[in-house]
Amino acid sequence: MRLDLDRTPGGRSFLAVQGQFDLGFGADGLSLVEIGGDLCVDNLDGRCLLRGELTAEGPATCDRCLAGFTLRFPVAFELMVLRDAGHEDEDADSPIVHQRSGLVDLHENVREAVVLAVPQVRLCRPDCRGLCSRCGADRNTGDCQCRDDDVDPRWHDLPD
Ligand SMILES: [Zn+2]
Ligand SMILES: [Zn+2]
Incomplete structure (x- = not known):
């Protein structure tokens, strides 16, 4: 789950993301989550914007019938990598990483996005x-x- 700045082409490209997180919510909550999907990478003008919607899924317990089921939910992800210091005036809507080259580790940022996206109500099906x-x-x-x-x-x- 890393972005290689040295091998990211200029302009738009895509980055496949896949991984597993232990969210540690405890025995009756959602804990182990698989995540996957493609992020859109826009690499220009000394900055690299990663954006996209990933899909998370993991074993959960239905709030209504208490049955075990696989919960799937979308995870909106956005991260700005600033490659030179000339862009400090960016709108800080998305989390920002300052890094000129090499590998950007996305693990913590993706994990945070997953935690924010976990549905509060978890139903095995909408009409349970x-x-x-x-x-x-x-x-x-x-x-x-x-x-x-x-x-x-x-x-x-x-x-x-
Ligand atoms: Zn009854
Ligand atoms: Zn149910």
Whole structure:
């Protein structure tokens, strides 16, 4: 996960990025994430702008039904490498690295982008029906016996 400034052509090129991160969120959060994708590299005027959308995926637990599934999410990435000191007035929208030549290690920057992009709500599918609040059955696999959610369960004990 590095950009070789000495071998990056002038103008636009692409950099394939692939790697694995341990985000360390703990046992019930997302932890191990694979990342991949291509970044667009614009190398001109003493600066090199890397930009693109990577894809991250890793094993996660559904917030609604608690099933394990593979979560995929997009990771927006942007990094400016300034190769000479004449560009200090850049709009500092993207993180900036100062380096004239050689290899730029992207690992930490990509990791930060992944951490920012992790979805707050993680569902196995957008329409996951979750678990029945009464009996705990997985409602994705079919309806449980608790059909009449607004009927007080005590009514069931009354004789006809
Ligand atoms: Zn689910
Ligand atoms: Zn139920």
